[in-house]
Ligand SMILES: [Fe+2]
């Protein structure tokens with residue numbers, strides 16, 4: 001093999017061809033890893049907060065909403081799982097301190113409504129804001145990796161596809177805007193990211 005990208009730089013440093021080809025493609029790998037860790041923190045925190053929000057969908061109004069929030073909640077768990085192996089393949093790692101990981105997500109807005117914790121409309125507004133933020137986050141990863149890093153792009157575009165569906169569900173609930181919503185066959189079906197989060201094993 002003659003290519004310089006398959007030669008290690010030092011005896012001690014692993015020669016990671018999977019990273020070197022990306023650098024040759026003009027990708028800022030460090031920036032991408034930071035984006036993926038941030039996005040992972042948002043997905044993880046959203047999964048947590050959606051759990052509590054869902055529990056507070058009570059009464060006649062709440063009962064019909066629970067299933068929709070559950071579908072979105074389980075798919076956020078899938079989104080967290082979907083980007084983990086890519087972070088480590090690219091030389092990154094999750095923060096050692098879990099508090100730091102949650103804090104970087106800046107998702108405090110997903111805490112329960114302050115005046116009435118079971119205000120279903122307020123809960124749906126919070127869910128919508130989370131989905132719209134996730135669309136922006138994963139669209140950024142798509143833009144950075146398009147034509148340069150097909151492995152990460154494949155993950156980001158699958159997650160983005162589900163986030164767009166989630167947004168449309170909550171838009172329909174709030175504004176009556178038809179979403180073409182086909183209910184998931186079961187919570188966690190994750191039609192687009194199932195192959196990216198095989199560790200969930202369902
Ligand atoms: Fe998500």
Ligand SMILES: [Fe+2]
Pocket residue numbers: 072075076131134162163166
């Ligand atoms: Fe989502």
